[in-house]
Amino acid sequence: MIETRALHVAFRGRPALHDVSVQLGAGFTAIIGPSGAGKSTLMRALNGLVPITSGQVLLGGTVLGRPHSRALRAQQLQLGMVFQQFNLVRRLSALDNVLLGRLGVLNPVLGTLGIVPRAERAYALNLLDRVGLADHAWKRADQLSGGQQQRVGVARALAQQPQVILADEPISALDPRSSHEVMSILRDIQEKDGIAVIANLHFLDTVREYAGRVVALKAGQLVFDGQPGQLDRGLIRDLYDHDVPPVLEGSQPQPNLSFVPA
Numbered sequence: 113m114i115e116t117r118a119l120h121v122a123f124r125g126r127p128a129l130h131d132v133s134v135q136l137g138a139g140f141t142a143i144i145g146p147s148g149a150g151k152s153t154l155m156r157a158l159n160g161l162v163p164i165t166s167g168q169v170l171l172g173g174t175v176l177g178r179p180h181s182r183a184l185r186a187q188q189l190q191l192g193m194v195f196q197q198f199n200l201v202r203r204l205s206a207l208d209n210v211l212l213g214r215l216g217v218l219n220p221v222l223g224t225l226g227i228v229p230r231a232e233r234a235y236a237l238n239l240l241d242r243v244g245l246a247d248h249a250w251k252r253a254d255q256l257s258g259g260q261q262q263r264v265g266v267a268r269a270l271a272q273q274p275q276v277i278l279a280d281e282p283i284s285a286l287d288p289r290s291s292h293e294v295m296s297i298l299r300d301i302q303e304k305d306g307i308a309v310i311a312n313l314h315f316l317d318t319v320r321e322y323a324g325r326v327v328a329l330k331a332g333q334l335v336f337d338g339q340p341g342q343l344d345r346g347l348i349r350d351l352y353d354h355d356v357p358p359v360l361e362g363s364q365p366q367p368n369l370s371f372v373p374a
């Protein structure tokens with residue numbers, strides 16, 4: 113579905129991604145790795161937002177178009193983004209934020225005129241209902257809690273009807289309860305709509321609970337690609353250069369044990 117081939121990305125000569133080849137198909141994939149490993153750079157490369165030094169990114173077998181090209185814009189519609197800081201337009205309602213996700217899909221003339229067909233409004237309301245926010249549709253984004261804002265962010269990404277949702281640390285700014293709400297919604301979308309979800313995550317217990325596959329980056333290189341159950345203590349220590357006790361099967365997770373500091 114989306115893949116990289118021998119992908120290299122460097123910033124002012126300093127490599128951020130080095131020879132990364134990975135196929136990210138359907139399912140829920142977590143990207144993990146220490147701070148600076150290149151996780152966000154990979155997300156942005158997948159969405160055509162960083163210049164590639166060499167190698168390729170392919171979506172559905174087609175190489176991503178050049179920066180600012182019409183071809184790339186069409187491909188970007190297939191990739192819904194969810195951000196750590198939500199990136200909503202704060203003074204707009206939740207509903208209008210979701211409708212922004214439809215802009216690329218709507219007739220551009222209507223979009224420019226700010227005319228939203230009734231069916232589009234109903235569609236966006238439906239998406240807000242799906243993320244449990246039907247009652248908050250007309251509230252300004254900046255009057256919503258962080259968890260609610262992120263659910264609007266997910267609804268906005270869904271509004272594009274993407275093939276893939278790319279979520280860069282979608283729950284890093286949220287408390288545990290809101291985190292689970294957002295992760296459950298993402299899992300539901302992946303399972304019921306068949307949309308692939310690729311998420312950068314820092315909490316390994318979240319990875320174990322929600323992801324079907326884990327890809328680990330370290331110093332810009334792909335160092336692990338497997339199932340969450342394979343993440344043993346040695347692997348985690350090598351990845352983070354930090355000893356993290358494993359959460360024992362069947363035991364209550366203990367605070368911070370499975371948190372990996374950024």
Ligand SMILES: Nc1ncnc2c1ncn2[C@@H]1O[C@H](COP(=O)(O)OP(=O)(O)OP(=O)(O)O)[C@@H](O)[C@H]1O
Pocket residue numbers: 123124127128145146147148149150151152153154374
């Ligand atoms: N726009 C940029 N300009 C220059 N250097 C950059 C840029 N973006 C990323 N880098 C560098 O590329 C490397 C990878 O950064 P990246 O943000 O992808 O890491 P990350 O794995 O997402 O880290 P974190 O867990 O802290 O979010 C880092 O050394 C970073 O300083």
Ligand SMILES: [Mg+2]
Pocket residue numbers: 151152153312
């Ligand atoms: Mg990052």
